[in-house]
Amino acid sequence: MLVSSRSSASRARWITWSGFALLLVVAPLLLSSGLSITILSQIGIAIVVCLSYNMLLGQGGMLSFGHAVYSGLGSYMAIHALNAAAAGALPIPVSLVPLVGGLAGLLFAVLLGYVTTKKSGTTFAMITLGVGELVFAMSLMVPEFFGGEAGVAGNRVVGEPFLGISFGPPIQVYYLIALYTFLSVAGMYAFTRTPLGRMLNAVRDNPERVEFVGYNAQHVRYLAFIVAGFFAGIAGGLGALNFEIVTAEVVGAGRSGAYLLFTFLGGATFFFGPIIGAVLMVLAFVLFSELTKAWLLYLGLIFMFMVMYAPGGIASLIMMNVRVARFGRLRGLIPHYVVLALTASVALAGASALIEMIYQVQLEGSDAALRFLGVTLQPAQALHWLLAGAVLLVGGALFEWARRRFARQWGAVQEDIELRVRQMEASA
């Protein structure tokens, strides 16, 4: 029994990892336009940085407001290394430049992390904020290293092409990023299985007991912080190669905040959660921000909503439904999900029509018409405001009705599952 479950678990692991590798290889073949290659490259980078952030938040319980310091300084070191390689001063191939970023992230984490990890919890959060501000303010003061307002630019085509690979075309950079992404994800997953990774979880859950067992909680946090800094630096180095320019915003508070927001949205309690968050982050920054000017408002509202109702992020929502499906009860919930999605989209359409009209009035004046979901809205006409408000109210009311019905059903399903689990435990 035990042997067969272990071998099936290892088979599942093989399938997951080879599926992930296959996805990384095949994705640019399926989505081969220039824009989608750029997006895929950025997603690869974001996956590494969000997972490294989750080493702190999810696995160590350390809420950092300054993770961009390590990815950003990694970017700067990588671009300087690239420029040095181009000038012939540093004999390294382009494919190893991200490692330079990783080492830089590691070194700065050794240096700054010593101060940062002296505390845990809320104080830790504020210190990371302070260190982040410190580095960002420094970036404007030392133009030699940070390049001032314009940033530091580079050219990733250095030296002779090797086997036809010059890293000039975006697709070649994508595959380099994909390779680093795969290795980093595997490395970070392996970290969670090491004794240090396990101790980190223990430090998150109960630092006092860890101290009693004889470990130094502060030391465990410090080591984990260094490892997270290394992977953040790799992501930064990949970013430097991808964009070929590094500006001061890569160490800024906005970037750190985005890592936090999306890692949490993806789900900090599961290893794969930040991967979902990373995909969402890139899509939000590249596509959603083009679609609407109010995207930060939506993002903030969605985030607050998630903190209140689903603190485990999207990953926990998925896993909850996987559990339901495993007991064969998902089929009964699907009609509820359809009704929920329909009513929610009606309410959201009304709400976002209102928000978009307010933005239109604020930015363009009330005379300008607005295209919204295929409808032309005139902010000058009171009727349109009333209509949008009515759609919001009707949709909201229907959603609340559907939500209550769903909550009843969901509760019944969960009770049933609990009962069956207990029965199985009793019979085993």
Added chain:
Amino acid sequence: MEFFVISLLNGLSYGLLLFMLSSGLTLIFSMMGVLNFAHASFYMLGAYMGYSIGRVTGFWVALLLAPLAVGALGALFERLALRRVHRFGHVPELLITFGLSYVVLELVQLIWGRLALEFHPPEVLQGPAFTLIKDATGALGLAWGAAPAQVCQAAGAVCSPFPATRGFMMLSAVVMLVSVWLLLTRTRIGLVIQAALTHPETVETLGHNVPRVFMLVFGAGCALAGLAGVVGGMTFLTEPAMAATVGSIIFVVVVVGGMGSLAGAFVASLIIGVVQTFAVALDYSLGSLLAQLGVTLSPALQGNTLVKMTISQVAPILPYLFLVLILIFRPRGLLGTREG
């Protein structure tokens, strides 16, 4: 001398403004364990509301109404959102206020636009509160209000005015502090608050509604931030970036002073306010110091950024350097009592 006095007063007034903010933050933190990341957002809301209400009712009514409105919004947020995540622990509490800071920033830009507002102080507070006059002989004189023009234009005389808005900032901070202190120590509700701080269960058993006390404290903390916002917005700039500029500084103040220590926050606010104000005014660099000591540097070294960098250029990072130093040498903060 007159430079020193005026800078000291400027620094003290800035420090007192910081304390108006950090006191609310500390109060909320020591009471509920919640670090309100959106505290500076409420400060910004105070400034904007003060501006809007002030255009209808005049400044003095707005000074009263805007903090009340901000406090009501804060209490509403506590009731609807914060209370719901309270059971998840402190990190989700911090996260939801973090999300709120995004939403408030966007809403402010949505309602009032992205440009700085012209939030002028009222007639009484325009111009200097007093002027220090140093005449040609070096003797110091003091004139209330603006000094007569002929005195300042006299040969060798230097006039250093101290803005009335700064004076008003100090006055309102002190009045606010004394009344909060009296409220906490001399009134019944203050005693309930103090008791709920350490023994929430006991207070609840005695028949007090502790969640409502928490809501009131959160609202009151936000109202203090709103009051600071009206005063700060009138003195400095009322713009969407004002929350970010002051936000990270007040977190530094709270850590440096010692988490949950009001007295520590007071000392740290004043130190940071004074140090930053003096630093901005000092135009010395490492290079000029060495030159005064008679050390001649090679031209390459003279062009070095670190050697050329003046204290005024370093001013923005001083609070954070201070934070790092405190953490290394006195991890519990200046007057903090709790370790860890």
